Amino acid sequence: MPIRNEASFINRSLGSVLAQDYPHNLVEVIIVDGMSDDGTMEIVQSIINNYSQTKDNNVPSPIHSPITLIDNPSRIVPTGLNSAIRHARGDIIIRVDGHAIIDTDYVQQCVKVLKDTGAECVGGPMVTVGETWLACVISLAQSSFFGVGGVAFRTGRRQGCYVDTVAFGAYRRNVFNRIGGFDEELVRNQDDEFNFRLTQSGGKIRMDPSIRSVYYSRSSLRGLWKQYFQYGFYKVRVIQKRGAVPSxxxxxxxxxxxxxxxxxxxxxxxxxxxxxxxxxxxxxxxxxxxxxxxxxxxxxxxxxxxxxxxxxxxxxxxxxxxxxxxxxxxxxx
Incomplete structure (x- = not known):
């Protein structure tokens, strides 16, 4: 989970990760902090302390997963993701955002779909919501075909299908050994570039409606403008690097x-x-x-x-x- 200045969301986002119904001894949580200065890490540390305290008192805790904290001095997502991957020990790597909430069966469904389909990456539809009235309007625009085109994970699908990219994907570990990590030049669109690289190498990405998550949209039009300007700007670099247009x-x-x-x-x-x-x-x-x-x-x-x-x-x-x-x-x- 790469994060930076997520004080208002980290309780919910990290809480949803720690509330997974997957066997707790098979899950590790790695948080990579981009040098937050809004109190995010103090909140994370209090969650860890609470886990340690309840564990020592032999009291059932809502937090079952071991948590590893890593500093990310470069403060950008791809370097954080690559650091987390190097520290991870599992056979499946799931990228989760600090601005999102995943369902309690997210890990379980990801593992199931990976096994059932043989895909190298799986994900699901992402429901975009807003906390304010303006953010709700923005989320409607981001979830519509007219707003974002045929992006399957944003507009949703009733049936599972193979797609060109997903949000918060679950990857087989050998994918990173085969095609490398996330491109650290890409401040934005590093997921898209990686997934494009994966499909170009013959890998398959599966989106399944059983894998569910919620993402909180930007709360201002200025923030929305900056976000999508950067998406367009870095998309050109993705096309240059991959030598083709993904869609x-x-x-x-x-x-x-x-x-x-x-x-x-x-x-x-x-x-x-x-x-x-x-x-x-x-x-x-x-x-x-x-x-x-x-x-x-x-x-x-x-x-x-x-x-x-x-x-x-x-x-x-x-x-x-x-x-x-x-x-x-x-x-x-």
Whole structure:
């Protein structure tokens, strides 16, 4: 579990990991802290102390798993994940996020699906929720097809299927021996790059609806913009490194932004305002239709949902275009 400054979530996220119904003597928990300065580690330490105290008093404890703490001075996720993998002793490695809650049978279901399917990585649909009203609206946008395309683990599936990536995947240990660890250059998208590398090497990734988790979305539009701008920016690097595009859906936001800029330029250059609605008109219509469908159970979200959709598409597209310029220039240099 790589974490940094998760004081408001760590009780729930770590609690869900420690509440697993899998045999306790077969589970180890490794927490890699990116030098948190908000009291996160004090909370983690109190959980560990509570475990030690209840164990000494022979009182049944809700915390059964041994916990290992590792410092992550670089403060980014891939270095933390690789440190944890080096310390792990198990045959199955499960990556869990400090901003998420996994079901009590998460480990059990992961092990079962790995055995039943022979896949090298398994995961499940991730339900995105929000703690505030704005965060709830953002979570609706992130869980919709219009917002994020056909990302199976975000939009969900009723039946198990093979996919190109999953969140919080469970991997067979030999995968890391075969294709290496997480790419430490990628501040974002390190999971996507690793999973793409896995499928390119012939491995299979299985998503199963029995493997369930909850993820807490960003609580501000600014945070959402930053998150998806970085996703687009680092997606270019993933494509460069792997020499292929994992899915064409990743290109659509960039095409949208380029088309938008082009039509606005044409409108200004030719003094014909109709150019301006060539892209804006259809997009606005599609956005409103998606909003009415996604927000049909709570029309209040229609005040913000169109903006959340627009931020998802613009930020990812702009990040992708910036990444094309930045990473190409850096590689040439």
């Amino acid at each position: 064409w859906r990743h290109l659509i936001p960039a095409v949208f932004v380029l088309s938008l800029f082009l039509t606005i330029f044409m409108a200004l250059f030719t003094f014909k305002p109709l150019w301006g609605i060539v892209v804006i008109g259809p997009y606005t219509g599609a956005n409103l239709i998606a909003c009415l469908w996604v927000g049909r159970r709570n029309l209040r979200v229609l005040t913000i949902l169109p903006v959340a959709f627009l931020i998802l598409h613009l930020s990812y597209g702009l990040g992708f275009l910036w990444g094309i310029w930045y990473w190409r220039r850096r590689r040439v240099g």
